[in-house]
Amino acid sequence: MSNLNTTVNKTHTYDAIVIGSGISGGWAAKELCEKGLKTLVLERGRMVNHVEDYPTANLEHWEFPHRGALTDEDKQAYHVQTRSGFVNETNKHFFNNDLDAPYTETKRFDWIRGNQVGGRSLMWGKQCYRWSDLDFEANAKEGIAIDWPIRYKDIEPWYTYAEKFVGISGEKLGLSHLPDGYFLPPMEMNCLEKHVRKQIESKFKGRHMTVGRVAHLTEPQPWHLELGRAQCQYRNRCSRGCPYGAYFSSNAATLPAANLTKNLTVRPGSAVHSIIFDEKTQRATGVRIVDTETKEMIEFYAKIIFCNASTLGTTSILLNSTSTRFPNGMGNDSGELGHNLMDHHYRLGAMGAYDGFEDQYYKGRRPNGIFIPRFRNLDAATRTDKFLRGYDYQGAAGRGNWGRGVNTEGVGGAFKDALLDPGGWGMSLVGFGECLPYHENHVTLNQDKKDKWGLPTLTIDAEFKDNEMKMREQIKADAVEMLEAAGLKNVAPFDYSGGIGVGVHEMGTARMGRDPKTSVLNGNNQIHAVPNVFVTDGACMTSSSCVNPSITYMALTARAVDFAVNESKKGNI
Template identity: 60%
Template sequence: MNLNIDAVKAQTFDAIVIGSGISGGWAAKELTEKGLKVLMLDKGKQLEHVSGYENAMKNPWDTMYNGRLTVAQKESHPKLARDYPYNENTEKYWMNDSDSMYQEEKRFDWFRPDIVGGKSIMWGRQSYRLSDIDFEANLKEGIAVDWPIRYKDIAPWYSYVEKFAGISGEKLGLPQLPDSDFLPAMDMYCVEKEVKKKIAEHFPGRIMTIGRVANLSEAQKAQTGVGRSGCQYRNKCSLGCPYGAYFSTQSATLPAAMKTGKLTVRPDSVVKEIMYDENKNRATGVRVIDTNTLEVVEFYAKIVFVNGSTLGSTSVLLNSTSNRFPNGMGNDSGELGHNLMDHHFKIGASGEWEGGKDNYYFGRRANGIYVPRYRNIGNDKRDYVRGFGYQGGGSRAGWNQGSDAKAFGADMKEALTKPGPWRMGLSGFGECLPYHENRMYLHKTEKDKWGLPIVVFDAEFKENEAKMRIDMQNDAAEMLEKAGMKNVRSYDNKSYPGMAIHEMGTARMGRDPKTSVLNGNNQLHSVPNVFVTDGAAMTSASCVNPSLTYMALTARAADFAVREMKKKNI
């Protein structure tokens, strides 16, 4: 009996955090720094900071296929191989298709990491605040449900996480894109400065700025204190950064949490379900499957933070059934799994610039430019709602411009020593509306290798997004033409949900338990000691990259949770 009690004690914590990505890392940091004993669970393999980044210090010629996939890899990973995030150099960071089984009623690209740190290792690092234009849009337009918070509620928490994460950028004072607490902005290339000037001349209200990015243009005490240093301008971020120059769980939040001595990290742990006590109306802990042994282990805690990324978190909640919750924990509204959103992109234009021939750039800037949303702002009214922004940037062709040339000899070699023309590209990222019918759900009979139900996707972009894409393509071409670019070509390479890897909305926040899953503090309406602070919580998508908002929501919810614990409310 005593052995039993000791075993339960060893598996009991103040808090459990499911997932170790961007939001999970923040949950672990905040909860441990506030004095809680925390268990962090992740289905992925351990990935050590620095030593785990096997390809980060390799030269291009040290790889077998220069980052490209083999035919065999494409055949064994038919879904992952559809797009660029999965390649020779990052293959070990992603789950195999055979382990990440899912079905599609409509095409959905699901990129699932298989490492501690999750997508914080491979993310694009673009970091933008939502504004009240975003938080108020659903209510004003009568779409979906109202956000239960406004910008003033989250603004202090944006500042809080920005000071630790480190966001470089330029202040603009725009209502649709609030400024952050910035590190110094990275410099634009000469072609970008030219396009920025011309856009301002020809299109009042449209602004080009340098991207707001979680790369340290200048490491400050908050970052050096956990062992981070400034950006080396290598642009190999997706391989993992040995310098800790961009924000990731391994470089930032995990060292901070480990410093407290209160964090236990358990990799190779698939969370099967959250356990629930009907008498207390509380979660009691989680049931975990060891990915190597398939042993089932239970862990117990006073609070549970669900940060398994939007689709993973929702899967756990849907699979956490009981007499009280036959359709998934916290799913009284029936909205769990619905309102699935992602940004639509892969559309825009590019062109050549005849100027700047005496200029080149130094290093490889791990950042691009950004054009904030200008459609449906102020007096601008379109035949669709919401809007889009542009990412992109300039570049100049180097020696590889001759890689396919049908020539040889001294003249060709001499020509390759001279850079080719400057190019400039604008690529749109548009908002997707929160459609109830866009959903994910668990298959009734099909199971994965751990015996858990596989996910089925039924989501698509609709008419509003299609109308928006017309402007996204035409505006990009028009701006480049007015900026003096030559040979401007527009494109639409088709975008499917999941491809932007900005999944959101399947356990949305709201004011009414009848129409939402979470309240304004990211608590399940019906289970007050369970919090969801990743993309699943989003009530609408905005058109900006969402990760900074996940960070702020997580820090805010962790602060609330600890205060409520001290009051004995949870």
């Protein structure tokens, strides 16, 4: 990464431009470069070089001045980011300073961001699950919003293509609603997790539990090793940046692969203002940016443009890309640009304690948990009339550590020595539920509130509605029922979510569809009316499923690049 080309050419002209360097942007860069296109990646944030710019990756807990806690000053600077529960002294440098990146919440929306080279691929959860036709067909079958313009067969080979390069550790289950993929050896569940799995699968027909399908190299393949990636070390310090490249990130995988072609240029400090549109050709001709250091407005030109600035970042750029042809934002003939914002349920479920297994422990700090696939509304037998769609669970079991001493009475050497012994076993299940696409959940540009570079900010107006609130109650009830059935004690439900956004799976706002009158993009992720502009980040999603979406973004991106390059060769874009 330290050898990445960051010097733009004198003409500012390239074959392709990618806006954003996160999970989908890194994939767009890799695919475009490997197909021979001179590609410019525009990144709003700072440069982050793999390994050398992970300052806390190898520090021990006691080496931090505040033992991982944020100062009062930090809490103010990261007052939105901290709502996620992910931000602390060890990784705050990868999250946005909220004072520098304001937005307006009509209703509470936790917009968790990481503007830097690599984006949120540096601190994502790494869980990877394929969609099935249960997901792609749901809107059409239920009469919700609009139909997806693709089905599983259209994306299945691209899932395999992406999984092979990324490196997904997982276990095959043979479930039609959660298709198996190209997996590296799965991580191992601990003794309590294995016990709970056995109890759930024996007592609840159609329910399954597996270890998470996660983007960690448990057995690196030659193509991983060629990029300098290595086996996961089970340190569970992923959010600090992985110096081994064991977990997938743009910095460890896609950008180095793109760089090997010598077709890549990365320009950090480039806040995109808008996409330039030519009224005569009805094509985009380039991208206009504000240099975040000099505040100079600069234009770059290309025949193909990929928007990968994150769901809301991409939508903000498109809304600001106005012209005579598009007075309300590029590609917004349908009026749907900015609408249908979705996220997943998160931070709710149940937890409990377990008496037993005192003679057993586990080795290392596994950067992964368990996964219980969706089991509601799969078919007539599992249908409920309480709500549409479904949910899954992630979670983990473990033993208490010395931290339990904070709430335990005791003093002296014997008390301290006792804390060195493992505590009791416990387990939690956290639900991830689907949010329906509602037109009224939307974002708009706020021209009266500019950021430090003079760009308009976003106003976000979104919430969970009746269907989601009823689902949340069932998520908690089912979690309690499964843990109690597995023999856990003192099982209690929890719901810590203050609003939408905290799941960090924001989707929608520039959806795919079959009809230009009701959607922004077609089945190849092209803007209907601007065929040389593609959107393959979360903005393109027509519904949200209940599984983590990143591997779907990757597959859609690789598929769209393949289409774009072929169409370009034919002279169609």
